[in-house]
Amino acid sequence: KQEVTQIPAALSVPEGENLVLNCSFTDSAIYNLQWFRQDPGKGLTSLLLIQSSQREQTSGRLNASLDKSSGRSTLYIAASQPGDSATYLCAAGPGRAAGNKLTFGGGTRVLVKP
Amino acid sequence: EAQVTQNPRYLITVTGKKLTVTCSQNMNHEYMSWYRQDPGLGLRQIYYSMNVEVTDKGDVPEGYKVSRKEKRNFPLILESPSPNQTSLYFCASSLAGAQPQHFGDGTRLSIL
Numbered sequence: 339k340q341e342v343t344q345i346p347a348a349l350s351v352p353e354g355e356n357l358v359l360n361c362s363f364t365d366s367a368i369y370n371l372q373w374f375r376q377d378p379g380k381g382l383t384s385l386l387l388i389q390s391s392q393r394e395q396t397s398g399r400l401n402a403s404l405d406k407s408s409g410r411s412t413l414y415i416a417a418s419q420p421g422d423s424a425t426y427l428c429a430a431g432p433g434r435a436a437g438n439k440l441t442f443g444g445g446t447r448v449l450v451k452p
Numbered sequence: 453e454a455q456v457t458q459n460p461r462y463l464i465t466v467t468g469k470k471l472t473v474t475c476s477q478n479m480n481h482e483y484m485s486w487y488r489q490d491p492g493l494g495l496r497q498i499y500y501s502m503n504v505e506v507t508d509k510g511d512v513p514e515g516y517k518v519s520r521k522e523k524r525n526f527p528l529i530l531e532s533p534s535p536n537q538t539s540l541y542f543c544a545s546s547l548a549g550a551q552p553q554h555f556g557d558g559t560r561l562s563i564l
Contacts, residue, residue: 382555
């Protein structure tokens, strides 16, 4: 059974500092890994999706890497801003065979101080 | 605008009173899922559907029913709600297994 862990559970940084968010998973037979952002009282916004054949994906200030062999993914957010304050969730996807179910980590709550 | 729409957003009800949470997507997605989010337990899949008339259980299906009669709609039915179903519920959809999943804004259910 896939287990996804995110450490730390919470993180506070001053504005401008780079953010590094970690995600680890136990079963390397994933189809893809997706990073989400969740704001209080809101749904999940998809940030990046990395296919199992890829090593990384980039979108603006965001960069996500994937190392299947070690069961790790890292989300980097460059030059953090107060608007980046949110909970960040990673989720491992096993693909069609398992109904495209995502197994989520517990999330990292990020606070960027002005 | 591409979106997943859930209704209602908030509901307080009593044990045993049947309720339905609707979910609709306008992206012609094949896959749709329901998740619940609970403190300390994270997000867990309840049911999923790979296409019209094709549904299957996720990790926590007990006490829930779903149907997929049309591609765009995937309602979640609680036939006899109980307090342990108090939670934040999310509907999600995706074009295929390789594509990002899109989530609705959530439905907060309180069962008294």
